[in-house]
Amino acid sequence: PHSFHRKGKTPRRPPLKKTSHTQKDPVGVYCRIRPLGATDEECCIEMISSTTIQLHAPDGIKANRNGEYKETQYSFKKVFGIQTSQIELFEDVAKALVDDLIHCKNGLLFTYGVTGSGKTFTMTGSPGEGGLLPRSLDMLFNSIGPLQAKRFVFRTDDKNGMEIQGQVDALLERQKRESNQQSTVPKTPSSKQKPDPEFADMISPEEACKCEGVDEDSCYSVFVSYIEIYNNYIYDLLEDMPIDPIRPKPPQSKILREDQNHNMYVSGCTEVEVKSTVEAFEVFWRGQKKRRIADTQLNRESSRSHSVFIVKLAQAPLDADGDHILQDKNQVTVSQLCLVDLAGSERTSRTKAEGSRLREAGNINQSLMTLRTCIEVLRENQMCGTNRMVPYRDSKVTHLFKNYFDGEGKVRMVVCVNPKADDYEETMLVMRFAELTQEVEVARPVDRPICSLAAGRRHRNQAFRDELSRRQEEHPGGSNNTGDGSVLNQLLDSLPALPACELVDPTDEQILPRLIEVLERRHRIRQMITEQYTRTANTLKSMLQEFDGHLMAKENFIHEQRGKLGEKDKIMFNQKNEMDRLEKKSKMLEYKIDILQKTTNIYEGDKRSLQQELESREQRLQRELSERKRMEARMQGMVSDTKHQWEKECERRVNAKQLEMQNKLWVKDEKLKQLKAIVSESNNSTTSEQQRPPDKPQRNSREKDQPRGDVFRTRGGGQAVQFTDIETLRQECPTVSSRKRRSSGDGPGQHDGNKMDWNDRENRVSCPHYCPSLIHLGWSKTAIRFCHDTCS
Numbered sequence: 001p002h003s004f005h006r007k008g009k010t011p012r013r014p015p016l017k018k019t020s021h022t023q024k025d026p027v028g029v030y031c032r033i034r035p036l037g038a039t040d041e042e043c044c045i046e047m048i049s050s051t052t053i054q055l056h057a058p059d060g061i062k063a064n065r066n067g068e069y070k071e072t073q074y075s076f077k078k079v080f081g082i083q084t085s086q087i088e089l090f091e092d093v094a095k096a097l098v099d100d101l102i103h104c105k106n107g108l109l110f111t112y113g114v115t116g117s118g119k120t121f122t123m124t125g126s127p128g129e130g131g132l133l134p135r136s137l138d139m140l141f142n143s144i145g146p147l148q149a150k151r152f153v154f155r156t157d158d159k160n161g162m163e164i165q166g167q168v169d170a171l172l173e174r175q176k177r178e179s180n181q182q183s184t185v186p187k188t189p190s191s192k193q194k195p196d197p198e199f200a201d202m203i204s205p206e207e208a209c210k211c212e213g214v215d216e217d218s219c220y221s222v223f224v225s226y227i228e229i230y231n232n233y234i235y236d237l238l239e240d241m242p243i244d245p246i247r248p249k250p251p252q253s254k255i256l257r258e259d260q261n262h263n264m265y266v267s268g269c270t271e272v273e274v275k276s277t278v279e280a281f282e283v284f285w286r287g288q289k290k291r292r293i294a295d296t297q298l299n300r301e302s303s304r305s306h307s308v309f310i311v312k313l314a315q316a317p318l319d320a321d322g323d324h325i326l327q328d329k330n331q332v333t334v335s336q337l338c339l340v341d342l343a344g345s346e347r348t349s350r351t352k353a354e355g356s357r358l359r360e361a362g363n364i365n366q367s368l369m370t371l372r373t374c375i376e377v378l379r380e381n382q383m384c385g386t387n388r389m390v391p392y393r394d395s396k397v398t399h400l401f402k403n404y405f406d407g408e409g410k411v412r413m414v415v416c417v418n419p420k421a422d423d424y425e426e427t428m429l430v431m432r433f434a435e436l437t438q439e440v441e442v443a444r445p446v447d448r449p450i451c452s453l454a455a456g457r458r459h460r461n462q463a464f465r466d467e468l469s470r471r472q473e474e475h476p477g478g479s480n481n482t483g484d485g486s487v488l489n490q491l492l493d494s495l496p497a498l499p500a501c502e503l504v505d506p507t508d509e510q511i512l513p514r515l516i517e518v519l520e521r522r523h524r525i526r527q528m529i530t531e532q533y534t535r536t537a538n539t540l541k542s543m544l545q546e547f548d549g550h551l552m553a554k555e556n557f558i559h560e561q562r563g564k565l566g567e568k569d570k571i572m573f574n575q576k577n578e579m580d581r582l583e584k585k586s587k588m589l590e591y592k593i594d595i596l597q598k599t600t601n602i603y604e605g606d607k608r609s610l611q612q613e614l615e616s617r618e619q620r621l622q623r624e625l626s627e628r629k630r631m632e633a634r635m636q637g638m639v640s641d642t643k644h645q646w647e648k649e650c651e652r653r654v655n656a657k658q659l660e661m662q663n664k665l666w667v668k669d670e671k672l673k674q675l676k677a678i679v680s681e682s683n684n685s686t687t688s689e690q691q692r693p694p695d696k697p698q699r700n701s702r703e704k705d706q707p708r709g710d711v712f713r714t715r716g717g718g719q720a721v722q723f724t725d726i727e728t729l730r731q732e733c734p735t736v737s738s739r740k741r742r743s744s745g746d747g748p749g750q751h752d753g754n755k756m757d758w759n760d761r762e763n764r765v766s767c768p769h770y771c772p773s774l775i776h777l778g779w780s781k782t783a784i785r786f787c788h789d790t791c792s
Contacts, residue, residue: 023570024441026577028077028412029434030093033419034118035082045419045427047081048073051580052587055428058421073591074431075584076415076438086125087207090135093414097337098139099211101313105445106409107337108401112368112433113416114426115344120303122416123341124288130202132414133284133309133339138203138277140222140311143211147458148275149219149325150174154314156223156271160259162314162334164325202281215315217457219325223271223312224280226287227254229396230305231363237287237307238270256399263403271312284309303343304360306367306397312336322457338401342368345426370395372433378405378440407443455555 031053033045046054054073080089097107109132111119125131130138152173155163165173226237233253241251257267274280292304316325316332343364370391377390392402404411415434417427 023444025444027437027440027442029438030078031076031415032080032122033082033417036420042421043419044421044424045417047079051075051079053079058424074435086129086131090132093412094132094136098136100410101335101337102143102211102214104333104335106335108404108409108411110340110342111414111416112342113344113430114423117416117418119416120341122414134202134281137280139209141277142208143214144220147220149221151273154221160265162332217455218315218317220315221273223273224283225269225271225310226284227266227269228291228305228307230292232396234266234396236269237290264400306343307341309339310336318457320453322461367395367397370398374398375437375440382441405442409445411442413437
């Protein structure tokens, strides 16, 4: 037979039209709560319902101004508590993605959370409790196990495409692989090797599941690859590196490329064809041992890189006979499911990371921050109608999965949380990112076109093979010839019998005509049988064509009904989403009402306390007012008493002063009388002296009356005199003189005013009651002394 191969690529999907009819699904975000490490640890997460959790701030963290603990609620598509088993998680999260994978649709499933929150356990699991990855592989092979193509019929190329090889080339490669395995693997006495005990009992047989509705008229082949993104570099975990004990070579990083359908892939990545769950998980475990993990303060086996396990399913329809793969590259489709275990976000202040651990933590946090930024930009573009560029290229993680967010598959995320109080702040950031991710919608992938060949080809071919093998068992040793002879004998028996005769002479005119007549009759019967067979065959062919037409019509009708059912499902899904949204809104409003009720109760308590304080202050103020009134009345009494006393004292002092002044006035009157008597006596003596003849010449009257000084004009037009030679008098204070007299023991009658030295300048100047004008008036010294006494 002639061997050949043809090359097939993943058919390019038509570009998504940005219309209102484009169906979109939100990113499915689930939450899984891991058990606490110790029973006495403080818990900060409470599961409210199957879709809602509530975060409580631990002791020592005040979240609002009132000093109260702030409680926040977050809703998810579904929340899995600490009692959730791995099979329950798989049924709700990953089963639909495996079903889409078999029906030519891509899928992305990744775990996200803080370090030590159970992401690797959720994805991989442990012996006896297989995670999402081994259960997905088990479901895939349980569904397509008998429908798989032989090894090397499908072959990957270097450009993310798929080649279809002929039977001979595939057989040669299988023989080559078997010879290499026999030369490298030593023979063991047991015919079947035992699986690795680390993953031997991942899934129990009673937990095995299977996909319904698998296309039996197609052949399938599974390819797996395993990569890790470490410090923003991509490494192939399945690559066989040559072992050099002297100078070991470090692994080479891979690069991302874009194929002809604008899908991102890792160039040069190893893709291994697997035929069973055990073989696939064996390949996964081989790469898992190369993955970078380290011991930190928070996690004994902390993943230091993002791991991506890619399951690629190639499928092609069978030909019309249902025996071989259809050699048409346009009918070959490739779908893939990416299972991603993201490294946990961590704070170096808690992990105490240094050196390479610190660099790894920085790169992990940076890639997760880029993922968050891409989600935020996608959400903003969808909700606000903007057209900002999504920064996929800032990180290898987002660049590798950009096609999924652009509508090339379904996206689901499992948020793993640790309920211990130490992770409260990091868990709060994870919850905010999950809440943000749920608002991003991804375009629904389109269905692949239906093959034009009639359905049931594999079944009919298998029925023919079963019938053929049954007949071979019934008639061993050439059953085909025996069957054909019996049918020929039955046909000959239905023809007219030949006459019993013996032909001796070729010119016998009796036997030959009878033999010719019989043979002609047999020929006519044979023609009639042939015509009847032809009519029957044509009738059967038309019936088959009619049946095929009815079948195609029914298939089209079924397809239309499926389309209508899909539309109904979309309507129901939208209504369910609307109900979920309204329920979420109702719960949020109830939560707000509870918060407002709590706030109202707090305000009412504050109001009651303030009213009580106000009443106590009013009572204290009333007491103070009454005390003040009593003090005012007392002070008024004291003031009135003091006023009465001062009035009496003032009246007494006024009376005493009046009496004193009367006495002084009487004394002054007596002195004035004495002064008048002296003045009159002086005038009389002066008159007697004028009548006496002068002893020496008298001065001129003008000279006598002229003052001793300078005359000048005043501003008012008058004149004034400035004395240059003023005669002063000496006069002692009466009190001083009386004291002297008391000290000397003399009485007042012994005082002689004429003994005063009136020419002494110092004493004259020192007298404050000196009257210089009396000298110029011609007053005598005795009169001036009495005038001084009167003034004082």
